[in-house]
Amino acid sequence: MNSLQVSKIIPSFSWGSEKIFIAGPCAIENEEDLEHVASVLEACQWKFLRGGAFKPRTSPYSFQGLGEEGLKLLNRVSQKYHLYSVSEVLSPEEVPLVAEYVDVLQIGSRNAQNFSLLKKVGECKKSILLKRGMMMKLEExxxxxxxxxxxxxxxxILCERGIRTFETATRNTLDLSAIPYLKEHTSLPIIVDPSHATGKASYVTPLAKAALSCGAxxxxxxVLFLGLLKRQVQLRKRVLPLFPVIVE
Amino acid sequence: MNSLQVSKIIPSFSWGSEKIFIAGPCAIENEEDLEHVASVLEACQWKFLRGGAFKPRTSPYSFQGLGEEGLKLLNRVSQKYHLYSVSEVLSPEEVPLVAEYVDVLQIGSRNAQNFSLLKKVGECKKSILLKRGMMMKLEExxxxxxxxxxxxxxxxILCERGIRTFETATRNTLDLSAIPYLKEHTSLPIIVDPSHATGKASYVTPLAKAALSCGAxxxxxxVLFLGLLKRQVQLRKRVLPLFPVIVE
Amino acid sequence: MNSLQVSKIIPSFSWGSEKIFIAGPCAIENEEDLEHVASVLEACQWKFLRGGAFKPRTSPYSFQGLGEEGLKLLNRVSQKYHLYSVSEVLSPEEVPLVAEYVDVLQIGSRNAQNFSLLKKVGECKKSILLKRGMMMKLEExxxxxxxxxxxxxxxxILCERGIRTFETATRNTLDLSAIPYLKEHTSLPIIVDPSHATGKASYVTPLAKAALSCGAxxxxxxVLFLGLLKRQVQLRKRVLPLFPVIVE
Amino acid sequence: MNSLQVSKIIPSFSWGSEKIFIAGPCAIENEEDLEHVASVLEACQWKFLRGGAFKPRTSPYSFQGLGEEGLKLLNRVSQKYHLYSVSEVLSPEEVPLVAEYVDVLQIGSRNAQNFSLLKKVGECKKSILLKRGMMMKLEExxxxxxxxxxxxxxxxILCERGIRTFETATRNTLDLSAIPYLKEHTSLPIIVDPSHATGKASYVTPLAKAALSCGAxxxxxxVLFLGLLKRQVQLRKRVLPLFPVIVE
Known part of the structure; x- marks a missing residue:
C-alpha cells in the first residue's frame, strides 16, 4: 500500500496541534435549530459544524433530508459562526453539488466500500471524512x-464509529484499538464518533474521553433531535453540556 | 413494509417451477473462456450466464474489469448459447449502460445499502439481483x-451470500436460516451463492444441495479463475463437474 | 492434531449407515411428558431420547433441573421405549453420576472449552456429544x-448448533459450512441442532433437511415446552409432526 | 436482577479511591522471573501480582502450568514483595486448593458461564476476578x-478483556462501552485487560489509558514471555516501561 500524504486537512484551516472537533444534528431540519448548535460550538471553540442534507436511510419511507436547501442553510450558518461545514454525500452525481457548499465531504459507513463514490470524491478538492464501514476490517x-x-x-480524515458485533447493549461496538492500529499504519488524522457507536447519550462523554486518551x-x-430538544429543555441540558465536558 | 409483487423475473423467461441457476466467472477476461463456460451451462440446462465487467475491488490496485468491452462480450456469448446474462452495476451513472447489454443487473454486497444505486435500478426495466450485504440484518x-x-x-431476486462473523475457516458464514426467514416475509425469489460464502471449491456442492433442500x-x-483453469486441466475437473452434480 | 478414531458411537448400537436422530425436551419436567415424547420417537424410529436433568441457566434464578431424579426418569423411560438416553453433564464431579444413568453424556456449548470437564468425560466409557461453543472457531x-x-x-459426536453473530432474526446463526469442514478434518460423526440455532419452530424442518443434504x-x-404443549394441543400439532417430516 | 453489594474487595486491603492494578506473567515458569516482575510492581506501587498455575489451553498438547508448585511460588513471592496474589481456578474441585494460596481467584473467559465453577467460588471467602466471556453479552x-x-x-471484580468479532487486526475487540454500561448497572468494580484484548504490546499503553479515562x-x-524477556533485554525494555507510563 502506498503511504498517504496529508498536506493540510482544510485548505484554510491551520492544521497543527489542534483537534478536529465536529458536532451537529444528524439531519438539518430548520435554520433556528442549526443556529443554536452553531452558537454553542463557537462558544466552545469547536471548529466544525456538521449537518445531513442527504440522508442514507435504511428504509425508503424515512425522511430523506432537505437536499440542496439543507446545504445552503448549512453553508450560511457555518459562515456566520466562523465554522467549517461537514455534510454527507451519497452518490457520485451529487459530489459537485455538495462540494460547492461544504468544506468537508463525509462518506458514511454504508458507503465506505462504494468505490465509484470514493473515486469521485478523490477527484474533488475538498477534504473528505471517511467513516469506517460497520463490518470493515481496518486493512479494508x-x-x-x-x-x-x-x-x-x-x-x-478517518473516522472510527463502531463495528457490528453480537453485543446489543450498545448500537455498535466502538473499536478503540483502531486508533493505535491506524496510527501505526498511516499518517492520516483519525477521529472517533462515540454517538453512533453507542447510541446512548450517557455513554458519549466517557467514550469521547477514552478516544482522546488513546490518541484520537x-x-x-x-446532537440528537435538536428540534425536539428546543421544546424539551431538560433533555437539552443533558446533551449540550457534552461540549464543555469534552473540550475541557 | 409494503409487500412486494413479482410479476415475472425475466420478461422473456417463463418463470414458474424452474429454478434460477446462475454461473460464470467473477471477472470476464476473454471470449474463449466465457464461451467455454456458456457451453457447459447450456449443456447442463442452466439458463443464466454471469460475468463481471465492472469489478468492486477492495484495493484500487487490483484489476478493475474490462468495462463496456466486457458487457458486449457477455451479451454476444449469452445470446449465442441462449442464456440470460447477469452482470454487476457499481454506480447510478452506469445503470443505463449495463441495462443496455444484460438481462439481470446485479447489486453487489458492498453496495447493498448504496441507496442512490438502489433507487436508480428501481427505475430501470430489467430484473435486479440484490446480494445481501455482509453486515446486513435480514430486515435491512x-x-x-x-x-x-x-x-x-x-x-x-434476493441472494444470500454469507455474512461476516468471527469464523475464519470459511470466507464468510453462509446463513441458510435466511431462506425460511425470507420465505416467511416476502414472495420474492431467493437464491444462494455458496461460492462467495465459503471461498472453497470443495464446500460449494454440499452447501448448494443444502440451499436447495431448505427451499432456495x-x-x-x-466459476473461478477460468483462464487459469484452461491451463490447469486437473483443477478444472474439480470445478466444472459442479454443474451436473448440483442440477441433478 | 492427532486424528481421532471412532470405533462405535454407542457400545450396544449398530453404528453404520444409520443416522443419529436425537430428540427430547430441554428440561425433564415429569414422566408423563417424557413418555409421550418417547412413544413418538419409537414410532418414528428415532433411536435417541434426550432430556436435561442439570440445566446450565444464564440466570441463577431460572429452574435448574430435576437433578438425579430427572436422570432416573430418563433412564426408566428410555429403556421402556428401547431408546438410547442423552443428558447434559455440567461439572467434573457429576460425571460419574450422569454416566451411571445415560448412554450419551452431552457437553453443552457454554462448557465446550471447560477443559476440566472435557478431561473428565475423556476418562469415562460412555459416548460424548460435544456441542460447539457459540463463539468457537472450528479449529478450536x-x-x-x-x-x-x-x-x-x-x-x-460433534454437534453444530449455531454461532453468535450480529444477526438477531434467529437466536444464533446455523453454520452449515461446518459440516464439509469437519468432514474434511475428522472422521467423527457430526450432527446438527437446528432448534437451538434458530429458536423458531417453523425454521427447524427446512434447516434439518439442509443439514442432512450437506452430509450431517x-x-x-x-421438543420445546412439552408440559405446555400437553395443554395446548394445537401448538403440539405444530411441533410433533417434525419427526415424520424430517425422517422421511 | 438483585443488586450486588461490595463490602471490600480484598479483606486486608483498604479499598477506596485506589485503583486495582494487576500484572504478572500468563504462566508462572520459575521463581527468578516471578521475583523480577514482583520487584517492578512493588517499585511502581502496583498492588497485585498475577500468575497462572493452572492454564486453560485451547490445545491439550500445550503447557498446562506448574499446578500446586506454581501456587506455592506465587504465594511466597507475593508475600515477600507485599503484593496481593491473583491466580486462575479451572474447576470446582480445585477451588479449595487455589483459595489456600491466593488472595483473588480468577475465573477465565472460557469459564465465564461454567456455572458449577461460579457457584463453587461463590461459597469461598476470597475475592473473585470474573473475566467476561469472549461471546458474552453484558447482561449475561x-x-x-x-x-x-x-x-x-x-x-x-469484573474484567472486560475483549470480545470476539470479525476484526482480525487485534486478537479480540476491546469493548470499552462496557465500562459506562456496567457502571450504570452495578456497583462492582470493573477493570480492563488490554493485553489479552489486543494481543499486541504496543497497543497496551494507549488502551490502558483509554480504559482509565472512561472510568475503569x-x-x-x-507481562508476556518474561522468561524469554530475561534473555532479550531489548524486548523487556518495551514491555516493562508500561507500568510507570500507566500509573503516572
Missing part, C-alpha cells in the same frame, strides 16, 4: 482511503 | 429491496 | 474434542 | 456475577 478501511488518495486527494485526533458528536 | 435486506420496488421495479429458488456459482 | 472445536480423545475416549450424520431436535 | 456477564453473589460472596477501576496487564 485503509484501502478505501487509498481509493480516494489514488485519485489525487490526500486530505482524508478529534471527535464527531451527534 | 428486505428494506433495501423495498428501495428498488418503491421506484416501480418489482423484479427482484436457485443458485449462483462462481 | 476440534481441539476441544481432542481433549476428550486424548484421555482415551474416542466415542465423540444426524440431528438433535428440541 | 452480570448474570454470571450474580451466580457468585447468590452463593454469598459479593467480593467480585483498574487494569490487568500481561
Amino acid at each position: 478501511f485503509l484501502l478505501a482511503a487509498e481509493y480516494i488518495a489514488e485519485k489525487g486527494n490526500p486530505n482524508i 485526533d478529534g471527535l464527531m458528536i451527534e | 435486506f428486505l428494506l433495501a429491496a423495498e428501495y428498488i420496488a418503491e421506484k416501480g421495479n418489482p423484479n427482484i 429458488d436457485g443458485l449462483m456459482i462462481e | 472445536f476440534l481441539l476441544a474434542a481432542e481433549y476428550i480423545a486424548e484421555k482415551g475416549n474416542p466415542n465423540i 450424520d444426524g440431528l438433535m431436535i428440541e | 456477564f452480570l448474570l454470571a456475577a450474580e451466580y457468585i453473589a447468590e452463593k454469598g460472596n459479593p467480593n467480585i 477501576d483498574g487494569l490487568m496487564i500481561e
Whole structure:
C-alpha cells in the first residue's frame, strides 16, 4: 500500500496541534435549530459544524433530508459562526453539488466500500471524512482511503464509529484499538464518533474521553433531535453540556 | 413494509417451477473462456450466464474489469448459447449502460445499502439481483429491496451470500436460516451463492444441495479463475463437474 | 492434531449407515411428558431420547433441573421405549453420576472449552456429544474434542448448533459450512441442532433437511415446552409432526 | 436482577479511591522471573501480582502450568514483595486448593458461564476476578456475577478483556462501552485487560489509558514471555516501561 500524504486537512484551516472537533444534528431540519448548535460550538471553540442534507436511510419511507436547501442553510450558518461545514454525500452525481457548499465531504459507513463514490470524491478538492464501514476490517478501511488518495486527494480524515458485533447493549461496538492500529499504519488524522457507536447519550462523554486518551485526533458528536430538544429543555441540558465536558 | 409483487423475473423467461441457476466467472477476461463456460451451462440446462465487467475491488490496485468491452462480450456469448446474462452495476451513472447489454443487473454486497444505486435500478426495466450485504440484518435486506420496488421495479431476486462473523475457516458464514426467514416475509425469489460464502471449491456442492433442500429458488456459482483453469486441466475437473452434480 | 478414531458411537448400537436422530425436551419436567415424547420417537424410529436433568441457566434464578431424579426418569423411560438416553453433564464431579444413568453424556456449548470437564468425560466409557461453543472457531472445536480423545475416549459426536453473530432474526446463526469442514478434518460423526440455532419452530424442518443434504450424520431436535404443549394441543400439532417430516 | 453489594474487595486491603492494578506473567515458569516482575510492581506501587498455575489451553498438547508448585511460588513471592496474589481456578474441585494460596481467584473467559465453577467460588471467602466471556453479552456477564453473589460472596471484580468479532487486526475487540454500561448497572468494580484484548504490546499503553479515562477501576496487564524477556533485554525494555507510563 502506498503511504498517504496529508498536506493540510482544510485548505484554510491551520492544521497543527489542534483537534478536529465536529458536532451537529444528524439531519438539518430548520435554520433556528442549526443556529443554536452553531452558537454553542463557537462558544466552545469547536471548529466544525456538521449537518445531513442527504440522508442514507435504511428504509425508503424515512425522511430523506432537505437536499440542496439543507446545504445552503448549512453553508450560511457555518459562515456566520466562523465554522467549517461537514455534510454527507451519497452518490457520485451529487459530489459537485455538495462540494460547492461544504468544506468537508463525509462518506458514511454504508458507503465506505462504494468505490465509484470514493473515486469521485478523490477527484474533488475538498477534504473528505471517511467513516469506517460497520463490518470493515481496518486493512479494508485503509484501502478505501487509498481509493480516494489514488485519485489525487490526500486530505482524508478517518473516522472510527463502531463495528457490528453480537453485543446489543450498545448500537455498535466502538473499536478503540483502531486508533493505535491506524496510527501505526498511516499518517492520516483519525477521529472517533462515540454517538453512533453507542447510541446512548450517557455513554458519549466517557467514550469521547477514552478516544482522546488513546490518541484520537478529534471527535464527531451527534446532537440528537435538536428540534425536539428546543421544546424539551431538560433533555437539552443533558446533551449540550457534552461540549464543555469534552473540550475541557 | 409494503409487500412486494413479482410479476415475472425475466420478461422473456417463463418463470414458474424452474429454478434460477446462475454461473460464470467473477471477472470476464476473454471470449474463449466465457464461451467455454456458456457451453457447459447450456449443456447442463442452466439458463443464466454471469460475468463481471465492472469489478468492486477492495484495493484500487487490483484489476478493475474490462468495462463496456466486457458487457458486449457477455451479451454476444449469452445470446449465442441462449442464456440470460447477469452482470454487476457499481454506480447510478452506469445503470443505463449495463441495462443496455444484460438481462439481470446485479447489486453487489458492498453496495447493498448504496441507496442512490438502489433507487436508480428501481427505475430501470430489467430484473435486479440484490446480494445481501455482509453486515446486513435480514430486515435491512428486505428494506433495501423495498428501495428498488418503491421506484416501480418489482423484479427482484434476493441472494444470500454469507455474512461476516468471527469464523475464519470459511470466507464468510453462509446463513441458510435466511431462506425460511425470507420465505416467511416476502414472495420474492431467493437464491444462494455458496461460492462467495465459503471461498472453497470443495464446500460449494454440499452447501448448494443444502440451499436447495431448505427451499432456495436457485443458485449462483462462481466459476473461478477460468483462464487459469484452461491451463490447469486437473483443477478444472474439480470445478466444472459442479454443474451436473448440483442440477441433478 | 492427532486424528481421532471412532470405533462405535454407542457400545450396544449398530453404528453404520444409520443416522443419529436425537430428540427430547430441554428440561425433564415429569414422566408423563417424557413418555409421550418417547412413544413418538419409537414410532418414528428415532433411536435417541434426550432430556436435561442439570440445566446450565444464564440466570441463577431460572429452574435448574430435576437433578438425579430427572436422570432416573430418563433412564426408566428410555429403556421402556428401547431408546438410547442423552443428558447434559455440567461439572467434573457429576460425571460419574450422569454416566451411571445415560448412554450419551452431552457437553453443552457454554462448557465446550471447560477443559476440566472435557478431561473428565475423556476418562469415562460412555459416548460424548460435544456441542460447539457459540463463539468457537472450528479449529478450536476440534481441539476441544481432542481433549476428550486424548484421555482415551474416542466415542465423540460433534454437534453444530449455531454461532453468535450480529444477526438477531434467529437466536444464533446455523453454520452449515461446518459440516464439509469437519468432514474434511475428522472422521467423527457430526450432527446438527437446528432448534437451538434458530429458536423458531417453523425454521427447524427446512434447516434439518439442509443439514442432512450437506452430509450431517444426524440431528438433535428440541421438543420445546412439552408440559405446555400437553395443554395446548394445537401448538403440539405444530411441533410433533417434525419427526415424520424430517425422517422421511 | 438483585443488586450486588461490595463490602471490600480484598479483606486486608483498604479499598477506596485506589485503583486495582494487576500484572504478572500468563504462566508462572520459575521463581527468578516471578521475583523480577514482583520487584517492578512493588517499585511502581502496583498492588497485585498475577500468575497462572493452572492454564486453560485451547490445545491439550500445550503447557498446562506448574499446578500446586506454581501456587506455592506465587504465594511466597507475593508475600515477600507485599503484593496481593491473583491466580486462575479451572474447576470446582480445585477451588479449595487455589483459595489456600491466593488472595483473588480468577475465573477465565472460557469459564465465564461454567456455572458449577461460579457457584463453587461463590461459597469461598476470597475475592473473585470474573473475566467476561469472549461471546458474552453484558447482561449475561452480570448474570454470571450474580451466580457468585447468590452463593454469598459479593467480593467480585469484573474484567472486560475483549470480545470476539470479525476484526482480525487485534486478537479480540476491546469493548470499552462496557465500562459506562456496567457502571450504570452495578456497583462492582470493573477493570480492563488490554493485553489479552489486543494481543499486541504496543497497543497496551494507549488502551490502558483509554480504559482509565472512561472510568475503569483498574487494569490487568500481561507481562508476556518474561522468561524469554530475561534473555532479550531489548524486548523487556518495551514491555516493562508500561507500568510507570500507566500509573503516572
